[in-house]
Amino acid sequence: MKNLVSILLLGLISLTMNAQKIIEKNIDYKNQFIDVEVKFASLIEVKTWDKSTVYFKVDLTTEDGKFQDMYELDIDEGSSTIYIESKAEPVFKAFHEEWNKNNPDKKKRYYNTGDMYEFNYVIYIPKNARFKISSINGDLKSEVIEGEFEADLINGDIDIAKYSGELDLSTINGEIDLKMTNVKMVAETIHGDIYADDKLKFSSTDRHVGQKISGSLGNASNRLKLNTINGNMYLRL
Numbered sequence: 001m002k003n004l005v006s007i008l009l010l011g012l013i014s015l016t017m018n019a020q021k022i023i024e025k026n027i028d029y030k031n032q033f034i035d036v037e038v039k040f041a042s043l044i045e046v047k048t049w050d051k052s053t054v055y056f057k058v059d060l061t062t063e064d065g066k067f068q069d070m071y072e073l074d075i076d077e078g079s080s081t082i083y084i085e086s087k088a089e090p091v092f093k094a095f096h097e098e099w100n101k102n103n104p105d106k107k108k109r110y111y112n113t114g115d116m117y118e119f120n121y122v123i124y125i126p127k128n129a130r131f132k133i134s135s136i137n138g139d140l141k142s143e144v145i146e147g148e149f150e151a152d153l154i155n156g157d158i159d160i161a162k163y164s165g166e167l168d169l170s171t172i173n174g175e176i177d178l179k180m181t182n183v184k185m186v187a188e189t190i191h192g193d194i195y196a197d198d199k200l201k202f203s204s205t206d207r208h209v210g211q212k213i214s215g216s217l218g219n220a221s222n223r224l225k226l227n228t229i230n231g232n233m234y235l236r237l
Helices: 002-017 089-102
Strands: 018-028 033-037 040-049 053-063 072-077 081-087 117-126 129-142 145-155 158-160 163-171 176-179 183-189 194-196 203-205 211-217 222-228 233-236
Touching (some): 018 072, 018 081, 053 081, 089 117, 145 158, 176 222, 194 211
Parallel strands (some): 040 117, 040 129, 145 163, 158 176
Antiparallel strands (some): 203 211
């Protein structure tokens, strides 16, 4: 019984220290281009589905539940574009100001540690839509993507298990991991390496810096454009 009480207390303490807030939005889709900008993220999960709705969810966790109401989400539904933008900067600023106020004798801090907050996103997009997701910090993962998709990351990995359509994937400081299926592809990296399954036959271009490969596999019904600066690529069968 004491052990059970201890476990319950530990769970309560954990929930108190890292309080959670969830925001969910459902947006009608009418063949618009979908542009999602989540500048600061821990994980971005993306999936396409059969519904004519864009589903957007943010799971926001901060230390002691502080400053969660300062998180902002802007959604602009136009006739040609659905634009979704997260604004986490007010949360960061509040943590900065709190730390500086509580530590007047120390040098001012203009950054936060990762244990202060976490932003996780889940995004469902209608199949065959045109959409883009961009982020400064955040890994992007997907079980399946069907459509015309562009990912533009700075510090994050891209891992997509299954896809069909046209994908343009770019990350500066991250890795790209993909399975090659019926694809026509161009892949470039500056300071990373490209690792491909031995059975994949791609042509390479000699470059003074970095690597570039291209080629087709199967019926080439899918298109891939891959780019990294400081990250490896893993191309699998």
